[in-house]
Amino acid sequence: MKRILALGVLLASVWSGTTFAETLRFSSFEPPAAYVTSKILAPWAEKVAAASKGTLEIQMFAGGTLGRSPAQQLKLVEDGVADIAWVIPGYTPGRFDEGTVAELPFMVTESHKGSLAMWKMVEDGHFKGDYEKFKLLCVCVSTPAFIGATKEINEPKDLSGLKMRAPGPTQLAVLEALGAVPIGGITAATLAESISRGLISGSLIEWSASETFNADEVLTHYNTALLGATPMLVLMNKARYEALPAEAREAIDQFSGETFSDYFGKEFDAYVAAARERIEANYKPQVVEPDEAAVEAWKAAVAPATEKWIAAHDNGQAIYDAFGKALQAVEGAK
Incomplete structure (x- = not known):
């Protein structure tokens, strides 16, 4: 009887032109x-x-x-x-x-x-x-990540010996090139707790992630050098x-x-722009915007991470070059 009823419903839907989403x-x-x-x-x-x-x-x-x-x-x-x-x-x-080419510094x-x-x-x-x-x-x-920390970071050497978190191997290599102690395995959801407990001194982060995962409550200093998206x-x-x-x-x-x-x-x-405004208004962190000379110092410091990424991929140089050209093409189209 149930099979007959089910068949009847199916036939009714076909006859009526009804479709099921x-x-x-x-x-x-x-x-x-x-x-x-x-x-x-x-x-x-x-x-x-x-x-x-x-x-x-x-x-x-x-x-x-x-x-x-x-x-x-x-x-x-x-x-x-x-x-x-x-x-x-x-x-x-x-x-x-x-x-992961997008994670390399100073591209996105x-x-x-x-x-x-x-x-x-x-x-x-x-x-x-x-x-x-x-x-x-x-x-x-994402927008590019930068340094969020519990102490002032003005130049690469200020990261020396600090335990810093990043979400993946490429950005962990960036931290290593900067002299930090790279810490993986910490998800965004546990970031604020890890900082407040002193397990790490900060993270590569961007404004929306800082706000969404409450890191803005514990991070007191930011340096906005573009360290990879x-x-x-x-x-x-x-x-x-x-x-x-x-x-x-x-x-x-x-x-x-x-x-x-x-x-x-x-x-x-x-x-991200709105999140930055809220964080600065609510928590008043110190934000360092590197000038041209400082940017060159950061670029020199992270260059080994880019070289390492290229060497680790069979077609690393080709992908790196193609992504640079893709970014230029997008820039030119806007």
Whole structure:
């Protein structure tokens, strides 16, 4: 009897022309009210669903409801627990390795231009391997990270011997080149506690991360030398994407790729600027803006990290040069 009823419902839907919307699970490790999740990812999902002609619903699972750690997000998509996720490749070293070129110092100057350049690297075939295993919705970067610390940092030598955190191997190598003691394995969620307990003296960070993860409450000094951006991805299980109805795939494609990277970068830059204003107003930290001479000193100090990255990749010099050209192309187009 149940099978007859189910068949009747199916036939009724076919005869009436009704289609059932596919539901996609979108995972974010951030709290639901955090800026990227609430103001970038969720609105993107709403636009895609609205354009799908009723074939698609996208449900946000924020705050780690599918997986709490940022390091879990990639596996959630690979295992089909999530269909889409916001992924920070630095938490899974060795994956999406070509994209760590964006972590090198003094290349990316802002999220918007950096994100467009990252997508251009995908389009031009410079990013392969893991990038080819997923449906790439957005390939982007943060604004550049800089020094956030509990003591004054005016020049590279001030970091000598300090325990400093970074999210991945490339930026840890930058800290090592600066004479700091690089500390990995500390996620953004535990950063403020690690600083307040004296386990580390600071981190490579940018303003939005400092605010989102409460590091602004314990960091008293910043030096804004551009020490490398954090690559980020919004990606989808490729098999799940390919199994969707044509209207659903078309809606996803409409708002993905360069369009999503452009949108993400603009929104991220605006948020970071506002976050800096709030941090300076609320906590009044000391902020050092390096002048031209100081920038040259920082560049000289971190040069070994760039050389190390190039040497560690089979086509490191080619990727480095291509990313520099992509950044220039984006700059010239604006």
